[in-house]
Amino acid sequence: MPETLSPPPESCTIPVTGMTCAACSGRVQRSLEKTPGVTAANVNLMTGAATVSYDPDVTSPEQLVETIRATGYGAELPLPEEATEDLLGAQDEARAKEERELRRKFAVAAVAAVLTMVFSMPLAEMGRAMTDPLMRVMLPLSRGLRHLVPAVDRMSADGWRHALLVLTLPVVGWAGRQFYTRAWAAFRHHSADMNTLIAVGTGAAFLFSAAATLADDWLTARGVEPHVYYDAVTWIIALILLGNLLEARAKGRTSGAIRRLIGLRPTTARVMRSGREEEIPLAALRAGDEVLVRPGEKIPADGVILDGTSHVDESMLTGEPIPVAKGPGDPVVGATLNRNGAFRFRAERVGRDTVLSRIIRLVQQAQGSKAPIQRLADRISAVFVPVVLSIAIVTFVVWFDFGPPPAYLHALVSAVTVLIIACPCAMGLAVPTAVMVSTGRGAELGVLIKGGEPLERSQAIDTVVFDKTGTITEGHPAVRSVELAPEGDRTAVPDERRLLALAAAVERLSEHPLAEAIVAEADRHGAEPVRATEFESRTGRGVMGNVEGRAVAVGNAALLRELGVDPDPGASRADALAAQGQTPMHVAVDGRLAGLIAVADPVKPTSRAAIEELRRLGLETVMLTGDNRRTAESVAREVGMSRVIAEVHPDKKLAEVRRLQEEGRVVAMVGDGLNDAPALAQADVGIAMGTGTDVAMEAGAVTLMRGDPMGVVTAIGLARRTMRVIRQNLFWAFIYNVVGIPVAAGVLYPALGLRLTPTMAAAAMAVSSVSVVSNSLRLRRFASRGHV
C-alpha cells in the first residue's frame, strides 16, 4: 500500500481575532502557508477562523497559534468541542452521502428485482427456475407483459436466462458491489462481517445461475438442471440495501442529543475591551472578561452578573422549565438563554471549563462506555459470522446427502438462505444504540448518567438513601419564628426585632449555617450591622458575646445551663418547636432567658412528590442525616419517608451506606457530591444533586443538574426503561438468529414441509436491524417524572 505510507495531513480550525480587512486575513494566510509542515491554509475574514492542514510530524496546533500571533493578530487553540463539531460535521456529510448512494443503488436494484421476478415467471412455468411466494404477487405483471408482447411466449428458456443475466449484472456489479469489496477487505484481515454473509450468499447464487446460463448444455449433460436464481440475487441485494438505508437514517438520529448540546453554544461574545464594546469569537473569550448580554441572546460563558437584571432560561442544561430571575451577584451559566433583560457579567469559566463543556464531555464519555450486559453480545458477535458460514456449509452437505431431489438445488438454496437471514448487525446495535439514545435523552432532562455501567446498576436499585440537607430540604436554614420569653426583661429586649438584632450581632461572628439564617433574617428586618465583642464559641452548644454592654448568649439549653441561666421558662415552647422539626435557639440577655428563635431548613416543594413516586416504583427511601433525630423524623414525616438514620457524623455516612448494602440492598445515595463524596462512592449508584451552576458533576455515577429530588425519579425511571429496551433488543436479536437460522436451514422441512426462500430471508434480515435501532430511538421520547 504505497499510497498510505506518507501520513496524511491533519487539519484544525483556529479562531483568529483582530482581523478587519482582506489584507489582514491575507497576511495571516501567507504566514501560515510559509510555515514548515503546513500543506494548506485558509483564513476566513467573516468567520474569523483559520483552517489549516498540517503534517503532525512537523508542526502542531500550538505552533500554528504562535505563528498567527507573531503576525500581530490574536489566536487561540480551538475548543475541544470544535474538534467534535468538526467530526460530527464530517459524520453528517458521510451519512448524507451514504444515504444518497444507497438510495440510488436501491432504486436500481429494486427495478431490476421486479423485472427479474417478472422475467423468471415464464421460466418457472417451464420448471427451470425456483419459485418464490413473491411471484404470486407479481403474476399480474407477468400476464400483462405477455399480453402486451405476445413474442414473450415464444422465447426459449435459454433466451430468458440470458435476459435475466443481463438484468442482474448491474445489480451485482454496481449496486451490490460494496458487499463484495467490503467482504474482501475484511477477509484479508481474517475477519468477517455482515458483508461476508451477503457476498457469499448472493455470490454463490449468482455464480451458479451464471453457470446455468452460460454452460447449460454442459450442466444438462451431467444431469444438473440449469436452474437460475437471478431474482433471488437481485431481491436480496435490493432488500439489504433498503435495510442499510433505513439503518443509516436511524443511526444518524441516535447521536442527536450531543449535536443539540454542541449547538447550544453561541459562536461569539460581546465583551468590553479597553472601554470599547467588541464582538469576539467564543474561543477568544477569557476568564475575567466583562461580557454584555442582550435580551434574547445566549450567555457565552459561566460567570457572575455585575449589573442588570433578567430572567434566564436554563432548561437546556437543567431541564428546569421556569426561567430563573437573576440580578447582580447571581451566577449565570454559558449556553443558557437570556430572556427579557440586559446585563453585564464577568466571565469566570470559559472554553472547556464551562458547565456545558463538562456536560458534553461527560455525555460523550458515557456514550463511549460499555454496559456490562453487552459482554455477551460481544462474545457472540466475535464468532458469529464464521459460525454462520460453517452452519451454511453443513446445511448444504445435509441437504445434498439427505434431501429430496434435486438435492443439489435444495442444498444451494438452503445454504444461501442461512447466509442471508443471519443478522450480526442487530446484535451489534442492540446495546450501544440504547446507551447512546438514553444518555443523550438524560442530558436533555438534566440527568447525566455516566455510562452503560451506572445505567445498568441503576435499574437494580431497591433503596434510595437521601442526605437530608440540600437534597430533601433547601439546604439553607431560615428563621421560622421569633418569640419573646414570657418572663423576659422587657427593658433590655422590648420586642422580637430587638431580640433578633442582639442575637444577630453575636452570630455575625459565627460561621454556623444556623447563624447565617439569623443574620439574614435580622438584616431583612433592617437591623444595624452591630458586631459583638468578647466573642466566644462553644462547639455544639452555641455562641456568646457582648453587644453594646449587654451579655448575649445564643445556643441550646445546655449552653444556658453552663452560663447559669435557667432555660426552663422556654422549655415547653422549645420542645414544641423541636417536635415540628425546627431548631430552637435560646437567646439569653444579661443572665436571663430573653426568647427563642426557631430555625428550620424548609423542605423542597417537590420532595414529597418525589418520595411518593419512588415508592410507587417499589423503592424504599431512607434519610441519612447528621441532624438530631427529632428534626430528622419531623422532615421525614413531612415528605413521607419510611426510615430515618439520624445523628450520623459525616465520616460515618459511608459506613451507614455499607450497612444497608450488607442487608442485601442495592443502594443509591443522593447527596450534594461535596460533603458526602465517600458515601456516594460507596453506594451502588451515587447520585450527585446540584443546582446548575454549582454541581460536583464529576462526583457520582449520576449527576442531577437541578436541585430537584424529582430528578432521582427521572434517573431511575430512565435507567429502567433503557434496560428494558436493551433486553428487548438483545432478546429480539438472539431469538431472531436462533430461530431464523435453523428455519432457514430447513429444520421444519421434514415435519412441516416449511422452508424459507432467500428473498424472505433478506426481508427478515433488513427488518431485523432496523427494528433494533428504532426500538432504541423510542427512548428519545422518555418523559421525566418517572413514567416507566
Add this chain to the structure above:
Amino acid sequence: MTSAQIVVTVVGLAGVAWINWYFFLAGRGAAVAATAGAGGVQRVRIEVKGGYTPAVVRVRAGAPVRLEFHRDEVNPCTEEVVLPDFGIRTFLPAHRTTTVSFTPAEGTYEFACGMGMVRGQIIAEKNG
C-alpha cells in the same frame, strides 16, 4: 452414499475446518510497538480497512498514547471506533486520519468498531 455425496461431505467438512482455522486461529497478526514521539507521546498509526492493521498494539503503560486511525474506506461498519475503557467513541471520517489520545495503565484494552465486529487490542506493559 454416492461418490458425489462423499466428495461433497468431505469437501464441506474441510471447508468448515478451514473457516474456523482461518478466522479464529490464522489471523493473529504480530503486535506492533508504538513509536516514541515528542514529549514522550507514543504514536501508532492504524490502517482501517475491513479491519485494523495492526490489530494488536504494544505500548508502554503510564505514558500518553496517540492512536492515529487512518480509515481508508467508506464501509459504514468501521465508521466509529470505540475504546470503552477510556470512554472514547469517535467517528472516523473516510480517507482521513483521526487521532485518539489516552494514557493507559498496565493491562490489555480492547478497541472495536461501533458494533463490536471489528476488533483490536492495546497491550500496555511496564517496559513495553
